[in-house]
Amino acid sequence: MARQILYKRCDMAKAPATRRRAAVPQALAVSLLRQVEQGRGFSNRVLAEGLERNLELEAGERGIVTALVYGVLRHRSRLDVHIDACARDGAKLGAVPRMLLRVGAFELLELGREPANAIDHAIAAASGWDPSGRLGKLAHAVLERLAHEATARDEVLAAAAPLDVLERRWSIPRWLAGRWLKQLGAERALARAQALARVPSVDVRVDLGRIDAQTARTRLQAERPGARIELVPEQPQALRVHGGGDLFYGALHDEGLISVQGLAAQQPARVLAPQPGEQVLDACAGMGVKTLQLAELMTRRGTLVAADRDATKLVEHARLRERGRLDVASLALHVLTTDLAGDASELDALGRFDAVLLDVPCTGLGNLARHPEIRWLRRFEDLAAAAAVQSQLIARLRARLRAGGRMVVAVCSPEPEEGARHVAALLAQGGLSLLHERTWTPEDDGTEGFYVACVQDRGAPAPAVAGS
Numbered sequence: 001m002a003r004q005i006l007y008k009r010c011d012m013a014k015a016p017a018t019r020r021r022a023a024v025p026q027a028l029a030v031s032l033l034r035q036v037e038q039g040r041g042f043s044n045r046v047l048a049e050g051l052e053r054n055l056e057l058e059a060g061e062r063g064i065v066t067a068l069v070y071g072v073l074r075h076r077s078r079l080d081v082h083i084d085a086c087a088r089d090g091a092k093l094g095a096v097p098r099m100l101l102r103v104g105a106f107e108l109l110e111l112g113r114e115p116a117n118a119i120d121h122a123i124a125a126a127s128g129w130d131p132s133g134r135l136g137k138l139a140h141a142v143l144e145r146l147a148h149e150a151t152a153r154d155e156v157l158a159a160a161a162p163l164d165v166l167e168r169r170w171s172i173p174r175w176l177a178g179r180w181l182k183q184l185g186a187e188r189a190l191a192r193a194q195a196l197a198r199v200p201s202v203d204v205r206v207d208l209g210r211i212d213a214q215t216a217r218t219r220l221q222a223e224r225p226g227a228r229i230e231l232v233p234e235q236p237q238a239l240r241v242h243g244g245g246d247l248f249y250g251a252l253h254d255e256g257l258i259s260v261q262g263l264a265a266q267q268p269a270r271v272l273a274p275q276p277g278e279q280v281l282d283a284c285a286g287m288g289v290k291t292l293q294l295a296e297l298m299t300r301r302g303t304l305v306a307a308d309r310d311a312t313k314l315v316e317h318a319r320l321r322e323r324g325r326l327d328v329a330s331l332a333l334h335v336l337t338t339d340l341a342g343d344a345s346e347l348d349a350l351g352r353f354d355a356v357l358l359d360v361p362c363t364g365l366g367n368l369a370r371h372p373e374i375r376w377l378r379r380f381e382d383l384a385a386a387a388a389v390q391s392q393l394i395a396r397l398r399a400r401l402r403a404g405g406r407m408v409v410a411v412c413s414p415e416p417e418e419g420a421r422h423v424a425a426l427l428a429q430g431g432l433s434l435l436h437e438r439t440w441t442p443e444d445d446g447t448e449g450f451y452v453a454c455v456q457d458r459g460a461p462a463p464a465v466a467g468s
């Protein structure tokens with residue numbers, strides 16, 4: 001078996017100050033990527049905590065760390081193809097050297113850094129793990145060759161069979177690439193893979209009851225002078241922000257005037273179109289991004305129940321209540337910890353619902369751009385496991401609709417087993433009409449992959465549903 005050299009991070013505080021400074025973003029990125037690889041958390045959480053622990057980093061350096069962490073996860077296969085071709089024995093590379101090389105290769109191939117700069121960064125970062133200089137020498141040799149041969153190797157990669165192109169050039173796991181080729185054809189599958197490789201915008205939802213989108217944009221632009229902020233046609237509540245940094249911080253967010261939420265994820269509540277005075281259930285409410293949106297659409301009037309089985313997520317609702325100005329006499333807001341796939345008898349006292357938003361737990365396969373590690377975590381079997389849970393939840397929640405009530409089924413995955421097939425099966429049982437159905441895709445809509453459908457109980461005449 002190949003012998004791997006294990007590197008332990010040495011004390012960067014003992015390194016000369018100039019070297020330390022130059023290496024910080026790359027060294028931190030390697031360290032955070034190792035944490036993600038070891039399963040110590042999702043990349044967004046690991047990154048946020050890593051940046052929090054390194055407050056001395058300047059804004060530009062924080063941006064570099066963020067680009068490196070997400071970028072390496074999005075392009076891992078391509079980086080490894082290049083590294084394995086240039087290292088003397090790729091199989092013998094230990095986890096730290098490989099990650100260091102991935103970061104260096106990403107700087108070269110995706111950020112277009114000058115080879116001398118990328119190599120310098122890698123050597124300086126390497127010294128944090130191996131002061132003897134051996135790791136730095138390895139990084140130098142591999143990255144120099146990689147830079148020299150990159151164009152020719154990329155041409156070979158691009159000319160391969162479609163399955164290999166998706167897997168090796170665009171970092172889509174082979175099992176998923178095979179499904180896409182069958183479902184979508186080669187051209188569309190490639191367009192999807194390419195769309196998911198791009199750095200996504202950060203989308204925000206504006207609380208239109210309290211501020212108009214243009215004013216929110218102007219205020220946000222003043223908060224983030226370097227950002228490019230776009231209004232979205234036919235989506236009056238949405239802004240798309242490029243290069244604006246972390247939008248969870250800032251006055252607009254703190255005042256609840258904007259909420260960070262992907263454009264496609266903004267659709268389920270819009271399609272449900274809850275009315276003031278209705279009794280509405282946010283099933284699978286999680287940390288409440290859609291709970292607040294439902295309250296906004298109800299103009300904070302009526303009864304709103306946020307339910308989830310995970311009490312640790314529901315804890316966030318206390319902050320949400322304050323940020324979203326939800327403590328008003330016109331809104332009865334209940335937050336319940338309950339297993340909705342079981343009896344959920346805590347809900348019985350409330351009777352049936354006019355509108356139910358069911359944001360089912362899923363594989364997250366639509367979210368490969370914003371949560372790139374999902375590519376490397378999911379397996380084919382996960383689809384069937386998620387589908388089983390989803391169909392149980394859908395059946396239970398359908399039973400809680402009043403006559404004429406509406407239910408939205410939403411899922412952050414474009415895979416048919418997790419959305420369209422459930423809704424087809426539900427409709428086949430009878431008693432429901434389909435008011436709206438749409439799959440949002442990265443290649444057509446520039447959003448996360450998302451399925452959303454709205455059904456209505458046939459017990460009463462159908463009211464018009466906005467957005468359908």
Ligand SMILES: C[S@@+](CC[C@H](N)C(=O)[O-])C[C@H]1O[C@@H](n2cnc3c(N)ncnc32)[C@H](O)[C@@H]1O
Nearest residue numbers: 284285286289290308309310339340341359361
């Ligand atoms: C896609 S997330 C919901 C995200 C949330 N709606 C939002 O907009 O932030 C799915 C949620 O389903 C919850 N969940 C999974 N199984 C459940 C069950 N049997 N009963 C209740 N909630 C469940 C998970 O805890 C998770 O918060």
